[in-house]
Amino acid sequence: MSRFGRISVFVLAVVLLSGCTLHLAQSRENNVIDLARYSAIGVGLDKRREVMAALGPPDRVFYGRSILVFDYLWARHRSTDARFFVPSQIIPGFDPLVLLSLPRFFFDLAEHPEEFQPSRIEQLSEAVAGLANSAIPFSEGQDLLIARGYQLRHDRVRIVFDRASLVVQGKSMRFASGEYRIESLANRILLRVD
Protein backbone atom coordinates (compact mmCIF):
# COMPACT_ATOMS: atom_id res chain seq x y z
CA MET A 1 0.00 0.00 0.00
CA SER A 2 1.34 3.43 -0.88
CA ARG A 3 2.05 6.06 1.72
CA PHE A 4 -1.00 8.02 0.57
CA GLY A 5 -3.17 4.90 0.85
CA ARG A 6 -1.95 4.18 4.37
CA ILE A 7 -2.63 7.76 5.45
CA SER A 8 -6.10 7.63 3.91
CA VAL A 9 -6.96 4.44 5.74
CA PHE A 10 -5.60 5.89 8.98
CA VAL A 11 -7.64 9.09 8.61
CA LEU A 12 -10.77 7.12 7.81
CA ALA A 13 -10.23 4.85 10.77
CA VAL A 14 -9.69 7.81 13.09
CA VAL A 15 -12.88 9.44 11.85
CA LEU A 16 -14.85 6.23 12.29
CA LEU A 17 -13.45 5.49 15.70
CA SER A 18 -13.89 9.05 16.89
CA GLY A 19 -17.65 8.65 16.78
CA CYS A 20 -18.39 11.86 14.89
CA THR A 21 -21.90 11.67 13.50
CA LEU A 22 -24.16 13.96 11.55
CA HIS A 23 -27.89 13.45 11.26
CA LEU A 24 -30.28 15.59 9.22
CA ALA A 25 -34.04 15.31 9.35
CA GLN A 26 -36.87 17.07 7.61
CA SER A 27 -40.61 16.54 7.72
CA ARG A 28 -43.47 18.28 5.98
CA GLU A 29 -47.20 17.93 6.22
CA ASN A 30 -49.73 19.10 3.65
CA ASN A 31 -49.33 21.36 0.66
CA VAL A 32 -48.06 24.88 1.02
CA ILE A 33 -51.01 27.23 1.51
CA ASP A 34 -51.50 29.36 -1.54
CA LEU A 35 -51.52 32.83 0.00
CA ALA A 36 -52.30 34.48 -3.33
CA ARG A 37 -55.58 32.57 -3.49
CA TYR A 38 -56.23 33.38 0.15
CA SER A 39 -55.70 37.09 -0.54
CA ALA A 40 -58.34 36.96 -3.26
CA ILE A 41 -61.05 35.93 -0.79
CA GLY A 42 -63.29 38.88 -0.05
CA VAL A 43 -64.58 39.46 3.48
CA GLY A 44 -68.34 40.11 3.32
CA LEU A 45 -68.41 39.01 -0.31
CA ASP A 46 -67.44 35.38 -0.68
CA LYS A 47 -69.19 32.39 0.74
CA ARG A 48 -68.14 28.93 1.83
CA ARG A 49 -68.41 27.63 -1.73
CA GLU A 50 -65.93 30.20 -3.10
CA VAL A 51 -63.50 29.59 -0.26
CA MET A 52 -63.44 25.85 -0.88
CA ALA A 53 -63.13 26.43 -4.60
CA ALA A 54 -60.03 28.55 -3.95
CA LEU A 55 -58.35 26.64 -1.13
CA GLY A 56 -59.93 23.18 -1.22
CA PRO A 57 -61.46 21.34 1.71
CA PRO A 58 -60.27 22.68 5.06
CA ASP A 59 -58.02 20.68 7.36
CA ARG A 60 -60.15 21.52 10.41
CA VAL A 61 -63.76 22.59 10.71
CA PHE A 62 -65.72 23.60 13.75
CA TYR A 63 -69.04 25.22 14.42
CA GLY A 64 -69.56 27.82 17.10
CA ARG A 65 -72.96 29.05 18.21
CA SER A 66 -73.25 31.46 15.34
CA ILE A 67 -70.09 30.95 13.32
CA LEU A 68 -68.34 28.34 11.24
CA VAL A 69 -64.53 28.19 11.20
CA PHE A 70 -62.24 26.70 8.56
CA ASP A 71 -58.55 26.13 9.27
CA TYR A 72 -55.98 25.36 6.62
CA LEU A 73 -52.71 24.03 7.99
CA TRP A 74 -49.19 23.46 6.75
CA ALA A 75 -46.17 22.42 8.77
CA ARG A 76 -42.48 21.89 8.26
CA HIS A 77 -39.79 20.78 10.66
CA ARG A 78 -36.06 20.55 10.07
CA SER A 79 -33.30 19.52 12.38
CA THR A 80 -29.63 18.68 12.44
CA ASP A 81 -27.67 16.86 15.07
CA ALA A 82 -23.89 16.73 14.80
CA ARG A 83 -21.75 15.00 17.43
CA PHE A 84 -18.01 15.17 17.75
CA PHE A 85 -15.70 13.52 20.20
CA VAL A 86 -13.05 16.10 20.89
CA PRO A 87 -9.73 15.62 22.67
CA SER A 88 -9.77 18.02 25.54
CA GLN A 89 -6.38 19.66 25.31
CA ILE A 90 -5.76 21.10 21.86
CA ILE A 91 -5.85 24.74 20.96
CA PRO A 92 -7.31 27.18 23.42
CA GLY A 93 -9.49 29.97 22.15
CA PHE A 94 -11.93 27.78 20.26
CA ASP A 95 -15.01 29.75 19.43
CA PRO A 96 -18.18 27.63 19.64
CA LEU A 97 -19.76 30.03 17.16
CA VAL A 98 -17.74 28.26 14.51
CA LEU A 99 -19.73 25.10 15.07
CA LEU A 100 -22.91 27.03 14.62
CA SER A 101 -22.28 27.27 10.93
CA LEU A 102 -22.64 23.52 10.57
CA PRO A 103 -26.35 23.21 11.35
CA ARG A 104 -26.93 26.48 9.56
CA PHE A 105 -25.25 25.10 6.48
CA PHE A 106 -28.25 22.87 5.88
CA PHE A 107 -30.95 25.41 6.63
CA ASP A 108 -32.48 27.98 4.46
CA LEU A 109 -31.83 31.36 6.01
CA ALA A 110 -34.00 33.22 3.54
CA GLU A 111 -36.41 33.96 6.35
CA HIS A 112 -33.73 36.05 8.02
CA PRO A 113 -32.54 38.33 5.23
CA GLU A 114 -30.97 40.72 7.71
CA GLU A 115 -28.39 38.12 8.60
CA PHE A 116 -25.12 37.95 6.78
CA GLN A 117 -25.28 34.92 4.56
CA PRO A 118 -21.98 33.56 3.27
CA SER A 119 -22.22 30.92 0.60
CA ARG A 120 -22.87 27.36 1.71
CA ILE A 121 -19.40 26.25 0.71
CA GLU A 122 -17.94 29.06 2.80
CA GLN A 123 -20.08 28.05 5.73
CA LEU A 124 -19.07 24.42 5.46
CA SER A 125 -15.39 25.30 5.06
CA GLU A 126 -15.63 27.51 8.10
CA ALA A 127 -17.24 24.76 10.12
CA VAL A 128 -14.73 22.13 9.11
CA ALA A 129 -11.78 24.46 9.65
CA GLY A 130 -13.17 25.44 13.03
CA LEU A 131 -13.59 21.83 13.96
CA ALA A 132 -10.08 20.96 12.91
CA ASN A 133 -8.69 23.69 15.15
CA SER A 134 -11.26 23.23 17.84
CA ALA A 135 -11.57 22.28 21.44
CA ILE A 136 -10.73 24.12 24.55
CA PRO A 137 -10.22 21.89 27.57
CA PHE A 138 -13.83 21.12 28.36
CA SER A 139 -12.92 18.24 30.64
CA GLU A 140 -10.29 15.68 31.35
CA GLY A 141 -9.65 13.29 28.51
CA GLN A 142 -12.35 13.49 25.88
CA ASP A 143 -15.56 15.35 25.67
CA LEU A 144 -18.56 15.15 23.41
CA LEU A 145 -19.60 18.26 21.55
CA ILE A 146 -23.11 18.28 20.21
CA ALA A 147 -24.22 20.88 17.69
CA ARG A 148 -27.98 20.89 17.30
CA GLY A 149 -30.35 23.03 15.37
CA TYR A 150 -33.97 22.96 14.49
CA GLN A 151 -36.50 25.07 12.64
CA LEU A 152 -40.20 24.63 13.06
CA ARG A 153 -42.79 26.42 11.02
CA HIS A 154 -46.55 26.19 11.04
CA ASP A 155 -48.67 28.21 8.66
CA ARG A 156 -52.37 28.55 9.30
CA VAL A 157 -55.11 30.29 7.44
CA ARG A 158 -58.36 30.70 9.35
CA ILE A 159 -61.61 31.71 7.67
CA VAL A 160 -64.65 32.54 9.78
CA PHE A 161 -68.18 32.43 8.34
CA ASP A 162 -71.45 33.71 9.74
CA ARG A 163 -74.71 31.74 9.89
CA ALA A 164 -75.36 32.57 6.24
CA SER A 165 -71.97 31.05 5.25
CA LEU A 166 -70.58 34.47 4.35
CA VAL A 167 -66.92 35.19 5.13
CA VAL A 168 -66.73 37.58 8.07
CA GLN A 169 -63.07 37.24 8.89
CA GLY A 170 -59.88 35.90 7.35
CA LYS A 171 -56.59 35.57 9.09
CA SER A 172 -53.21 34.26 7.99
CA MET A 173 -50.85 33.21 10.75
CA ARG A 174 -47.31 31.95 10.80
CA PHE A 175 -45.71 30.32 13.80
CA ALA A 176 -41.98 29.93 13.49
CA SER A 177 -39.42 28.90 16.04
CA GLY A 178 -35.87 27.72 15.89
CA GLU A 179 -32.82 27.19 17.98
CA TYR A 180 -29.16 26.45 17.49
CA ARG A 181 -27.33 24.99 20.40
CA ILE A 182 -23.84 23.77 21.15
CA GLU A 183 -23.65 21.41 24.09
CA SER A 184 -20.77 19.80 25.86
CA LEU A 185 -21.30 16.84 28.15
CA ALA A 186 -19.00 18.42 30.70
CA ASN A 187 -20.20 22.01 30.53
CA ARG A 188 -23.68 21.43 29.15
CA ILE A 189 -24.90 24.31 27.01
CA LEU A 190 -22.02 26.35 25.63
CA LEU A 191 -23.98 28.43 23.21
CA ARG A 192 -27.62 28.89 22.42
CA VAL A 193 -29.14 31.07 19.74
CA ASP A 194 -32.91 31.35 19.30
Added chain:
Amino acid sequence: MDRSKTFILALTLFPFAIGLSSSGCVLSQSTTGTGLAKEQVDTITVGISTRADVSSVLGAPDEIIYSNLGHDPLFERAYRYTRKRSRTTFFTLILFSGARSDVNHDQVIVFFDDVGLVEEVSARLDMDRPRYGAPWGDDDT
Protein backbone atom coordinates in the same frame (compact mmCIF):
# COMPACT_ATOMS: atom_id res chain seq x y z
CA MET B 1 3.97 -7.96 4.28
CA ASP B 2 4.60 -9.67 7.58
CA ARG B 3 1.86 -10.91 9.87
CA SER B 4 1.94 -8.02 12.33
CA LYS B 5 1.50 -5.46 9.54
CA THR B 6 -1.36 -7.48 8.08
CA PHE B 7 -2.99 -7.61 11.50
CA ILE B 8 -2.67 -3.85 12.01
CA LEU B 9 -4.07 -3.18 8.56
CA ALA B 10 -6.99 -5.54 9.18
CA LEU B 11 -7.65 -3.88 12.52
CA THR B 12 -7.61 -0.46 10.90
CA LEU B 13 -9.88 -1.47 8.08
CA PHE B 14 -12.36 -3.28 10.32
CA PRO B 15 -14.38 -0.23 11.49
CA PHE B 16 -14.41 1.10 7.96
CA ALA B 17 -15.79 -2.21 6.69
CA ILE B 18 -18.42 -2.27 9.45
CA GLY B 19 -19.44 1.30 8.68
CA LEU B 20 -19.61 0.71 4.97
CA SER B 21 -21.57 -2.52 5.28
CA SER B 22 -24.15 -0.88 7.53
CA SER B 23 -24.73 1.97 5.05
CA GLY B 24 -27.87 1.98 3.01
CA CYS B 25 -31.07 3.63 1.97
CA VAL B 26 -34.66 2.87 2.94
CA LEU B 27 -37.78 4.14 1.22
CA SER B 28 -41.06 3.54 2.97
CA GLN B 29 -44.63 4.47 2.25
CA SER B 30 -47.77 4.14 4.31
CA THR B 31 -51.39 4.85 3.49
CA THR B 32 -54.25 5.05 5.98
CA GLY B 33 -57.88 6.10 5.83
CA THR B 34 -60.66 5.81 3.30
CA GLY B 35 -59.87 5.21 -0.36
CA LEU B 36 -61.21 8.15 -2.37
CA ALA B 37 -61.69 8.31 -6.12
CA LYS B 38 -62.83 11.23 -8.23
CA GLU B 39 -65.48 9.06 -9.93
CA GLN B 40 -67.05 8.32 -6.55
CA VAL B 41 -67.04 11.96 -5.50
CA ASP B 42 -68.61 12.99 -8.82
CA THR B 43 -71.68 10.81 -8.11
CA ILE B 44 -72.60 13.02 -5.14
CA THR B 45 -75.12 15.60 -6.33
CA VAL B 46 -75.75 18.88 -4.56
CA GLY B 47 -79.39 19.27 -3.52
CA ILE B 48 -80.25 15.66 -4.31
CA SER B 49 -77.92 13.23 -2.50
CA THR B 50 -78.63 12.48 1.14
CA ARG B 51 -76.40 11.42 4.02
CA ALA B 52 -77.29 7.82 3.25
CA ASP B 53 -76.28 8.25 -0.40
CA VAL B 54 -72.95 9.75 0.61
CA SER B 55 -72.31 6.94 3.06
CA SER B 56 -73.17 4.29 0.50
CA VAL B 57 -70.71 5.78 -2.00
CA LEU B 58 -67.80 6.72 0.25
CA GLY B 59 -68.46 4.57 3.30
CA ALA B 60 -68.59 5.62 6.92
CA PRO B 61 -67.03 9.05 7.38
CA ASP B 62 -63.72 9.46 9.16
CA GLU B 63 -65.15 12.45 10.97
CA ILE B 64 -68.66 13.75 11.59
CA ILE B 65 -68.88 17.50 12.14
CA TYR B 66 -71.79 18.49 14.35
CA SER B 67 -73.62 21.80 14.32
CA ASN B 68 -72.86 22.55 17.97
CA LEU B 69 -76.08 24.53 18.21
CA GLY B 70 -77.91 24.68 21.51
CA HIS B 71 -81.22 23.27 20.33
CA ASP B 72 -79.68 20.40 18.37
CA PRO B 73 -76.04 19.86 19.25
CA LEU B 74 -75.81 16.52 17.45
CA PHE B 75 -77.12 17.62 14.09
CA GLU B 76 -74.73 16.22 11.50
CA ARG B 77 -73.58 19.21 9.45
CA ALA B 78 -70.76 17.63 7.51
CA TYR B 79 -68.92 14.39 6.78
CA ARG B 80 -65.22 14.39 6.28
CA TYR B 81 -63.25 11.65 4.53
CA THR B 82 -59.50 11.59 4.78
CA ARG B 83 -56.77 9.44 3.38
CA LYS B 84 -53.25 10.02 4.55
CA ARG B 85 -50.16 9.02 2.66
CA SER B 86 -46.65 9.43 3.96
CA ARG B 87 -43.40 8.78 2.19
CA THR B 88 -40.18 8.53 4.12
CA THR B 89 -36.63 8.45 2.88
CA PHE B 90 -33.90 7.34 5.24
CA PHE B 91 -30.28 6.80 4.46
CA THR B 92 -27.10 6.25 6.32
CA LEU B 93 -23.61 6.54 4.91
CA ILE B 94 -21.08 5.47 7.46
CA LEU B 95 -21.57 8.17 10.12
CA PHE B 96 -23.78 10.49 8.14
CA SER B 97 -27.51 9.85 8.21
CA GLY B 98 -30.59 11.67 7.05
CA ALA B 99 -34.35 11.29 7.04
CA ARG B 100 -37.13 13.03 5.22
CA SER B 101 -40.81 12.53 5.75
CA ASP B 102 -43.47 13.95 3.49
CA VAL B 103 -47.15 13.66 4.39
CA ASN B 104 -50.18 14.56 2.32
CA HIS B 105 -53.88 14.06 2.70
CA ASP B 106 -56.68 13.38 0.30
CA GLN B 107 -59.76 15.01 1.66
CA VAL B 108 -63.42 15.13 0.80
CA ILE B 109 -65.83 17.19 2.84
CA VAL B 110 -69.57 17.11 2.31
CA PHE B 111 -71.85 19.70 3.95
CA PHE B 112 -75.54 19.00 4.52
CA ASP B 113 -78.41 21.45 4.71
CA ASP B 114 -81.15 21.56 7.34
CA VAL B 115 -83.11 18.73 5.75
CA GLY B 116 -80.09 16.48 5.29
CA LEU B 117 -79.45 16.99 1.59
CA VAL B 118 -75.96 17.68 0.26
CA GLU B 119 -75.32 21.41 0.28
CA GLU B 120 -71.69 21.52 -0.85
CA VAL B 121 -68.92 19.10 -1.73
CA SER B 122 -65.23 19.86 -1.84
CA ALA B 123 -62.42 17.46 -2.64
CA ARG B 124 -58.65 17.52 -2.77
CA LEU B 125 -57.26 14.39 -4.33
CA ASP B 126 -53.51 14.76 -4.65
CA MET B 127 -52.18 11.80 -2.76
CA ASP B 128 -49.38 11.24 -5.19
CA ARG B 129 -47.77 14.50 -4.24
CA PRO B 130 -45.65 13.36 -1.28
CA ARG B 131 -42.17 12.70 -2.56
CA TYR B 132 -39.07 10.85 -1.60
CA GLY B 133 -36.05 13.07 -1.40
CA ALA B 134 -33.02 14.35 0.42
CA PRO B 135 -33.41 15.77 3.94
CA TRP B 136 -31.82 19.05 2.92
CA GLY B 137 -32.91 21.63 0.40
CA ASP B 138 -36.01 23.71 0.14
CA ASP B 139 -38.61 22.55 -2.35
CA ASP B 140 -41.81 23.67 -0.70
CA THR B 141 -43.26 25.41 -3.66
